[in-house]
Amino acid sequence: MEIFDAVIIGSGMGGLVSADLLGREGFKVCVIEKNQQIGGSLQTYVRDKVIFDSGVHYLGGLDEGQNLYQIFKYIDIIDKLKLQKQDVVFDKIGIHGEDIEYEYAQGYDNFIAHILKHFPGEEAALNAYCDKIKEVCSKFSLYNLQSGDDFNEKSAVLEIDTKGFIESITDNPRLQAVLAGNNALYAGQADKTPFYVHALILNSYIESSYKCIDGGSQIAKYIAKNIRARGGVIKRNCLVKRIVVEDGKVSHVEIAGGGKIYGKQFISNIHPVQTLEMTDSDIIKLAYRNRLKGLENSVSSFTLNVVFKKDSFPYFNTNYYVGKEGHVWDIAEYTGENWPLGFAYFMAPSSKSPNYADGASILTYMRFEEMKPWEDTFNTVSNVNERGETYEEFKIRKSEKLLDMVEEKFPGFRSHVKSYYSATPLSYRDYIGNGDGSLYGIVKDYKHTLKTFISPRTKIPNLYFTGQNLNLHGILGTAMSAIVTCTTLLGDDAIIGKIRNA
Numbered sequence: 001m002e003i004f005d006a007v008i009i010g011s012g013m014g015g016l017v018s019a020d021l022l023g024r025e026g027f028k029v030c031v032i033e034k035n036q037q038i039g040g041s042l043q044t045y046v047r048d049k050v051i052f053d054s055g056v057h058y059l060g061g062l063d064e065g066q067n068l069y070q071i072f073k074y075i076d077i078i079d080k081l082k083l084q085k086q087d088v089v090f091d092k093i094g095i096h097g098e099d100i101e102y103e104y105a106q107g108y109d110n111f112i113a114h115i116l117k118h119f120p121g122e123e124a125a126l127n128a129y130c131d132k133i134k135e136v137c138s139k140f141s142l143y144n145l146q147s148g149d150d151f152n153e154k155s156a157v158l159e160i161d162t163k164g165f166i167e168s169i170t171d172n173p174r175l176q177a178v179l180a181g182n183n184a185l186y187a188g189q190a191d192k193t194p195f196y197v198h199a200l201i202l203n204s205y206i207e208s209s210y211k212c213i214d215g216g217s218q219i220a221k222y223i224a225k226n227i228r229a230r231g232g233v234i235k236r237n238c239l240v241k242r243i244v245v246e247d248g249k250v251s252h253v254e255i256a257g258g259g260k261i262y263g264k265q266f267i268s269n270i271h272p273v274q275t276l277e278m279t280d281s282d283i284i285k286l287a288y289r290n291r292l293k294g295l296e297n298s299v300s301s302f303t304l305n306v307v308f309k310k311d312s313f314p315y316f317n318t319n320y321y322v323g324k325e326g327h328v329w330d331i332a333e334y335t336g337e338n339w340p341l342g343f344a345y346f347m348a349p350s351s352k353s354p355n356y357a358d359g360a361s362i363l364t365y366m367r368f369e370e371m372k373p374w375e376d377t378f379n380t381v382s383n384v385n386e387r388g389e390t391y392e393e394f395k396i397r398k399s400e401k402l403l404d405m406v407e408e409k410f411p412g413f414r415s416h417v418k419s420y421y422s423a424t425p426l427s428y429r430d431y432i433g434n435g436d437g438s439l440y441g442i443v444k445d446y447k448h449t450l451k452t453f454i455s456p457r458t459k460i461p462n463l464y465f466t467g468q469n470l471n472l473h474g475i476l477g478t479a480m481s482a483i484v485t486c487t488t489l490l491g492d493d494a495i496i497g498k499i500r501n502a
Helices: 013-024 067-074 108-116 123-138 151-158 162-169 173-179 195-207 217-229 272-277 286-293 368-374 389-409 425-432 474-490 494-500
Strands: 003-009 029-032 044-047 050-053 083-085 089-095 101-105 209-212 233-235 240-246 249-255 260-268 300-308 319-323 342-346 359-366 417-423 463-465
Touching: 003 013, 013 029, 013 217, 013 474, 029 260, 050 300, 050 359, 067 474, 067 494, 089 173, 101 108, 101 195, 108 123, 108 173, 123 162, 123 195, 151 195, 162 173, 162 195, 195 474, 217 233, 240 260, 260 474, 272 286, 272 463, 300 389, 300 425, 319 389, 342 389, 359 389, 368 389, 368 425, 389 417, 463 474, 474 494
Parallel strands: 003 029, 003 260, 029 233, 089 319, 260 463
Antiparallel strands: 044 050, 083 209, 089 101, 240 249, 249 260, 300 359, 300 417, 319 342, 342 359
């Protein structure tokens, strides 16, 4: 019977980086993935010969020496990735029905200068805003690849409210909306989102902003090569049904079809609630299970992937966030009549045609409650089950409404469209594994910061969590979560120094 040093459930970024880091520490690891394709939100899919990303639309912190760069350098993938640095202006913020585009630029001086063009009297506000972002980021040791986490130091900034802070530095409602304009990056909520979430995410893009040429699955591919090169095993199409606890520790997991995989340490990269539902043990108290179950998950997404006619629509190396006036903080609170209240627009660079776009991904919020008629269906590449005619009609109806809004932003857009494909919260649920298709996992709340921080430790001594529900989502956030999990499991934070000095 083979016993692995570490068994990792789920091959999202947190799981893959955990496996890679532990492999470098001499662990024999086994990664278990329920899907045909590894990578979680790193997965790509092809429609009409065009590659689309399921989650990685752009990456921050990748200039030499920056935090994600150092992580990628340590795990030896930075020189292998096909990356394109975005234009100086990486995001454009638009108000639906208006022609003005407010620009987010790389580098803090550029960032201030570009926004100042539209708000010439707001220099003090913009300086205060950027200074606060930098101050908040400085409090997070791991984010700066420093050892030691002084919670008292950090606690001073955890309870700042994003919307409240922005309103405290300027009373110009348009500037307030512009500074929150790309909050779809973290599903921002007016009464919840802590400023540290806003700061950590936005800072990484202001520092540097990149896209993956031909899709983000290359990140998963190269990390998987590293894992296998050190004797690690990756099992795909392998669904964990039960985490089995014997004598106070996890001994093995049971997989669909009746197999068992044994290990000494276990890391779950799937949602903590789903993890505990598979773990039958009195060691995990009911109060803890209920506390996790009671936490709110972020909203899900309706994604429209558009394939353009060949050499038809010019490629631009910037992203767009467009919202209806007055709705920057409540785009997820749409009604059936006014949906969508906004959208995010991304184009992935292609090695085939640098001057023209192969396709575009357009995302808007969709609540899982809209999936009620089809919530009992399950459909993936390795488990094909059609959801029926009414579902297809629903998707077409929503796609057309979203295209109408995009057409208003980019007149003539429809004339360039060859075909389109859509994904709903059910697609996210079935492929990524969150019970409700949540984009970013557990919602962080500045009023209850401790409640929404999930420790990598569980009460079972050899079962750990990793992934977006720990501290932050996104490629950077989940890579950081892997570092947190591995340093906790190993009992020291030497890995952080190795990454910093790579």
